[in-house]
Amino acid sequence: MTELPMTWVMIPLLAFLAPILASQVGRLIRIPVVVFEIVLGIVAGPSLLGWVTPTAFTSTLADLGLAMLFFMAGSEINFAAVAGRPLRRAGLGWLLSLAAGIILGIVLAPNPTAGVFIGIALSSTALGTLLPVLRDEGELKTPFGVAVTAIGAAGEFGPLLAISLFLSGRNPGPAALVLVVFAVIAVAAIWLASRGEHRWVHRLVTATLHSSGQFAIRFVILILAVLVALSMILGLDMLLGAFAAGVLWRVLLSGATPKDRHVVEMKLDALAFGFVVPIFFVNTGVTFDLTALLASPSVLLLVPIFLVLLLLVRGLPGLFAAPIGATRADRRAIVLFSATGLPIIVAVTQIGVDHALLSSGTAAALVGAGMLSVLLFPLLALSQRNSRTGSAELAPDGTA
Template sequence: MNASEAGLVLIPLLAVAAPLLARGIRPALRVPIIVFELLLGILFGPAVLGWVESGVVLDRLSDFGLAMLFFMAGAEIDFRAVSGRPLLRASLGWLLSLLLGIGVGFLIAPDEGMVVIGIALSSTALGTLMPILRDARELDTPFGRVISTIGAVGEFLPLIAISIFLSTRRAPIAAAVLLAFVILAAVVVLLAHRAPHGRLHEFIRATLHTSDQFGVRFVLLLISALVALSVLFDLDMLLGAFVAGAVWRIIMARAPKPDAEAIESKLEAIAFGFLVPVFFIYTGVTFDLASLTASPLALVLVPVFLIALLVIRGSAAQFSAPSDAGGKDRMSIAMLAATGLPIIVAVTAIGVNEKILDPAIAAALVGAGMLSVLIYPLIAMTLRGDRERLDAIEQDQPQGEL
C-alpha cells in the first residue's frame, strides 16, 4: 500500500483525532478544530512523516469538501439581513481591501501575480468561520450577523474577481460570461423563491428517516448541477456551490421548522463530519513546506502576509462594525474578517498553474492563511469573552461521552 492509498485510511483516522485533541485541551484553551485538522495534515503529509501523499481520489474528495464548505456558507446566510446598507458597506470595504492587496502584490510580484496576491489578501473564510460562530452560539447575534455579512462579501466577491481577472478569456469576454452565469443563477434563485414547495417539503419529510433520504439526494443534485454550470462557463466551481447553498436556504425557508432542522442536521453531518475535514486535512497534506523553507524571502513573507491580512481586511471590516461597538468587539471583527484560507488556496493554485505566481510566494500566502485560521479566531473569540459563557452553558448541560 503506497502513501496515497494509505491516506484513505489515515485521513479518516486524523479526522477522528482532531476533535479528540480539541476537546482534550479545551479546559485550558478553546482552539478551533480546523487548527488540528491542518496541523495533522502537515504532520502526516510529505512535509514531515510522509505517511500520506496526494492522490486522485483524495484530490477529488478534497474538492467535494471545499464545495460543501461553500454550500454550507451560502445556506447559512440570511440574505434579507445582509442586504441594503450592511451589504453596501461590506462591499465598499472589500473593494478597498482588493486595492490595498494589489498594492502589496505590486511590491512583491509585479504583473499578473499582484492580482493573485490582491485577491488572496481581500478574502475572508466565511465557510471556516461559520462552524466557529455556530459553536460559540454567535450566528444569530448582531455580532454574528456583522461577521456573516463581511464573510459573505469576502468569500463571494473574490470568486467574481477570479472569474474576471484570472480567466483564460480576456477580461471583457470573461465579464460577459460571468454576467450570463449570474443571470442564469438569478433565474434559478427566482424560481426557487416563487415556486410552491409544499409537495417537495412533504416528500422530504416522508423520507427523512427512510433509506430514500430524498432531501440529502436533492441537495447533492443541486450542488452538482450548479457546480457543473459554473464549470461549463469556465468559472470557479465554488461560485456554483455558494449559489446552491443560497437556493437551498430559499427552498427550505417555508418548511416546517422540525423538518428544516432535521435535514440541516443531516447536511451538517455530511459536511462537517466527512467532506470538510477531508479538505482541511488534505490542505495540510499538500502544503508545499519544501518551497517555503527553501526560500528565505518566502519565510519572511509569511508574517508579512499574516499582518497584511489583519491590516487590510481588519481596517476594511470597520466599515461594517456597528457605530456603538467597543474596542474589543471592533478588534474581534477585524481578526475574524482577516481569517482566510479556502480562497487563498484556490487562487494561489490558479496562479501557480498559470505560471504567474512563484510557488514559494504561493506557499507563503497559504502559510499565512493557515496561521490566520490558527491565531485570529482564537484571539477574537477570547476577546468576545465566549469561553466563560460557553463553559457555563456546558456545565449546565449533561455531559455526553466522547
C-alpha cells in the same frame, strides 16, 4: 499499491484525531479543529513523515469538500438579516480590500499577474470557518454577528467574482459577459424557487427524512452538481457555483417546517463537516509545500508579512460594517474576524501554481499565513468580544 490503501486509511484517521486533539487542547485554549486537520496533514504528508501521498482520488474528494464548504457557507447566510446597511458597507469594505491587496501584491510580487493572485487572496474572509464559531458562541443573530456575517459574505463571494473575472484565463470583458450569463441563470433559479411553496419538495423531504430515500440530501447533491458543472462549463471557478447552490437550497427549504429544516441541516452538517470538508483540510496539509516555504529565509519571512497584511488589507476595511455604537473591543474583534482567511487563499494559490503564475514558495507563505489567521484571529477576536464590560448589547437595528 501499498501507498493507496495507506492513504485511504490515514486521511480518515487524521480527520478522526483532529477533533479529539481540539477537545483536549480546548481545555486550555480554544483552537478551531481545521487547524489540527491541516497540521496533521502536514505532519503525515510528504513534507515530514511521508505516511500519506496525494492521489487523484483524494484530490477529487478534497475538491468535493471545498465545494461543500462553500455550499454550506451559501446556505447558512441569512440574506434577509444582512441586507441593507451591513451588506452595503461590507461590500464597500471588500472593494477597498481588493484594491489595496492588488496594489500591495504587485509591490511584493515579481510581476503584476502574481500580484493580482496575492491581492485576491488577501481580500478574502473565511466565512465557512467563522459561521460555526459565531453559532457556537450564540452570536449569529446579534448585531455583532450580523455584521461579521455580512463581512464574511462579501469576503467570500467577492473573491469568487474576482477569480472568475481575473483568473479565468479570459480577458476581463468576455469573462464579465460569461459571469453575467451565470448570474442570470443562478438568480433566475433562486427567484423561481422563492415564488412558490414547493409543497411536493417539502412532502418528499418529510416522507424520506428518516428512510433510505433521503430526498433532501440527494436534492442537495443534485443542485450542487448542476451549478458547479454550469460554472465550470462557462469557464468560471467551481466555488461560485457551489456558493450559489447553497443560496438556492436555503430558499427552497425556507417553506419547510422548522423541525424538518433542523433535521436536514443536521444531516448536511454531518455530510459536510463529518466527511468531505475534513478531507479537504487534511489534503491541504498533505499537499502543503513545506520544503518551498523553508527553502530560504526570504520566503519564510513572507508568512508574518502576509499575516500582518491580512490585518491591514482585509481586517481594517471590515470596520465599515461595524454596527452603530460598537465598542472598541467589538471593533477590534471585527478586524480580527474579517482578517481570518484560508479556503479562498488555498483555492487562489492552487490556481496560480497550477498555471505557473505564482511560485510555490509564495503560495506556501500565503497558505501558511492563512493557517495562522485561522489559528490566532478567531481566538483573539472572541477574547475581545468577551472582554467588553459595562456596555449594553446593541439592538437589532444597530443602535445602543
